[in-house]
Amino acid sequence: MPDINVDVLVIGAGPTGLxxxxRLHQIDGPSWMIIDSNETPGGLASTDVTPEGFLYDVGGHVIFSHYKYFDDCIDEALPKEDDWYTHQRISYVRMQNVWVPYPLQNNVSMLPKAEQVKCIDGMIDAALLRRTAINKPKNFDEWILRMMGTGLADLFMRPYNYKVWAVPTTKMQCEWLGERVAAPDVKTCVRNVILEKVAGNWGPNATFRFPARDGTGGIWIAVAKTLPKEKTLFGKQGEVRKVDADAHTVTLKGGKTIGYKKLITTMAVDxxxxxxxxxxxxxxSKGLFFSSTHVIGVGIRGDRPExxxxxxxxxxPEDDCPFYRATIFSNxxxxxxxxxxxxxxxxxxxxGSKPKSSEPKEGPxxxxxxxxxxxxxxxxxxAxxxxxxxxxLINTKMIEPTDEIVSTYHRRFDHGYPTPSLEREGVLKDLLPKLQAKDIFSRGRFGSWRYEVGNQDHSFMLGVEAADHIVNGAVxxxxxxxxxxxxxxxxxRRLFEGNQIFRNKATDRADAAGDAKIVDIEANKTGMANGSANGTKEIPTRDRAASKSQSSHGRKTSKSVK
Known part of the structure; x- marks a missing residue:
């Protein structure tokens, strides 16, 4: 017999597990527990602190959300106005010894004339190709050529994406792109080149939030504190040694076993x-590919350079530095x-030379x-x-050879990016359903291996929606x-649109199968858009037109997990 029995066991206290x-804490009924081998919650959204007091996130993280439910949860955890800073994104591409505003494909007007010609020529060729193309691009490289042309491909897209993904663009599929890569508007680009104009901000993260204290990891520490402590098991006592799918048990490193009816796991699926x-x-799972990430931090004395x-x-994108991205974390x-x-x-x-004095001095x-x-x-x-x-950093004019470095940081993360490789979809469409047939819901950045829904808000909602599916049957x-x-x-997310889309899809499937039973999206109204399953307790929500007003809790309804 297991030492502990729960309806739903959650492995991992990163955004997905939390x-x-x-969600399980809000749904009155199923018993649950969350475990993690780390003492501190956060997973791949945690924050480290150097001995000198510099903070570094596990890679570049900012808050921009597609979900009101996510916003409500983190605002409940960090509710004060001074818990957050809001920033307008100011991003550039460093190339050809100049800073080009992001995204590059909308700002070729900033490049030297010869490169402008290559880019515009390529865009025109690509536009003509799109008019005559019959088949979809076979891979990311073909997508780049069809959307942007050879000029931008050779100048930026190919070298930069190789530096990010650590695989050639020919080995990546293109279904993951969505809103992440801006296709250029040829007329706008030509007009900006002639008028020597710069295009404005683009993308979902043009405005973003960042916690005032404790880095990104502070968000998830705060979220974890809203959960009952008796249902959490963090640190060495929460480290998994074995998952027995047939027995529906998880064995921990200390020997303790936990029995479950359903398992939500955020471990890397491989x-x-x-x-x-x-x-x-x-x-x-051998068909899945990933890259590792090195996060490097440099703390410098002095005023921020102009x-x-x-x-x-x-x-x-260029080879004068090993890094593909730099974040001015102090900003x-x-x-x-x-x-x-x-x-x-x-x-x-x-x-790299030694300073004249090793005596401690003040900042900034x-x-x-x-x-x-x-x-x-x-x-x-x-090494x-x-x-x-x-x-x-010196090569790209970020720092000077004489700048005083007072702190350094380096940490390698084995699973850094889940690569959207050509083989990915074939693997996931087979692997995830087979796990779910065993009552195992593999979710999260590496649990479900979908980079396109791997941001913090996506990851959090992958966990929320898995819980809602288990308890309420929600999509x-x-x-x-x-x-x-x-x-x-x-x-x-607009509830009505979501209801209509998925009711239509469910009806089509039912009609095709000759089955009158369809998924009743309407029965899970609040669960779809606001994260609250029908008849269950809601968390406080924010009235954005006002400031911090909160709604009352709904009634409770017991739910069981079968």
Whole structure:
């Protein structure tokens, strides 16, 4: 007999696991527990602090949301106005020794004339190709050529995406793109080139929020605190040793066993099937590809340079630096680095030479966070990656050789990016249903392996919707319809539209099968858009037109998991 029995067990206390736990806590009925091998919640959205007091996230994270439910949950966890900073994104691409406003494809007017001609020629050729093309692009590389042309492909898209994904664009599919890559408007680009104009902000993260204190990880620590402590098991006592799908048990490293009816797991799905010891699923998971991520931080004494200004994050397609992205992390919050009154010793100068004095001195301080990808197709010199990254900062005019470096940080994350490879869809369409047939819901950035719904809001809702599906039979929008949830940037999901779309889909399926029973989306009204299943308790929601007003809780209805 298991030591503990629950209706729903959640493995992982990152955004997905916490989303599932939050939803289960609101639904009155099923017993549940959340476990994680880390003492601190957050997973791949956590934050580290250096001995000198510089904060660095696990990669570039900001808050821009597609879901009101997500907004309500994090605002409940961090409710005060001074818990947050709101920023207008200021992003650039560094190339040809100039800073080009992001996205590059809308701002070729900033490039040297020769490169402008190549880009415009390519765009015109691509526009003509789109008029005559019959078949869809076979891969990401073909999509780039068809949407942007050879000029932008060779100048930016191919080299940059290789630096990010650590695989060639020819080995990636293009269904994942959605709103993430802006296709250029040829007329606008030509007009901007002639008039020497710059295009404005684009994309879902043109405005974003960031927590004032404790970095991104502080959000998830706060969310975890809204859960009952007796239902959490974090640290070594929550580390999984084995998942027995047949017995519906999870064995922990300490020997304790937990029995479950349904399992929501946010472990990387390739590691999950290893824990299960299922050779067929292990073999199937070999078709999934991922890259590792190195996060490097550099803390610097002195005033922020004029050329850095209020920049947020920056892109680097060229080979004069190993990193593909740099985030000016000190610009997100003044609490991301020590106060200027703190005295720190200079560890080295930018060029690697020793400082004249090792005596601690006051600030001010600022910081840069860098990301470097690694894979079997793109090896990294790990022994020298910090040195090479600092040299890359000098090469790209981010810092000077004489700048005083007072703190450095380097951490490698084995599973960094779930690659949307050509093989991915074939694997997931087979693997995830087979796991679900065993009552295992593999969800999250690496649990469901869908980068297009891998942001913090997406990840959180993957957990919320898995819980709602288990208890109420609700449709998992984010997992199954990523184009829908990403369809309108910076807006809430509209319940009526969602109901109508999925009622039609369900009706079509039922008609095709000759079955009168269809999924009743209407029965889960609040669960679809606002995250509250019909008749269950709602969390406080915010009236955005007012400021911080909150709604009352709804009534409770018991639900059981079968």
């Amino acid at each position: 989303g599932a736990a939050k 590691q999950l099937v290893e824990q299960m010891g299922d050779n067929d699923l292990i073999s199937l 050329n850095i200004g209020d920049k947020c994050w920056l892109y680097f 997100y919050s003044p609490y991301n680095q020590p106060d200027k009154s703190v005295k720190l010793a200079t560890q080295s100068l930018g060029d 301080y600022w910081s840069i966070m860098l990301e470097v990808s690694e894979s079997s197709m793109k090896p990294v010199d790990q 020298n990656i910090l040195r090479d990254s600092i040299q890359g 998992e929008l984010t997992l199954n319809y990523p184009d829908f949830v990403n369809g309108r940037q910076n807006t809430e």
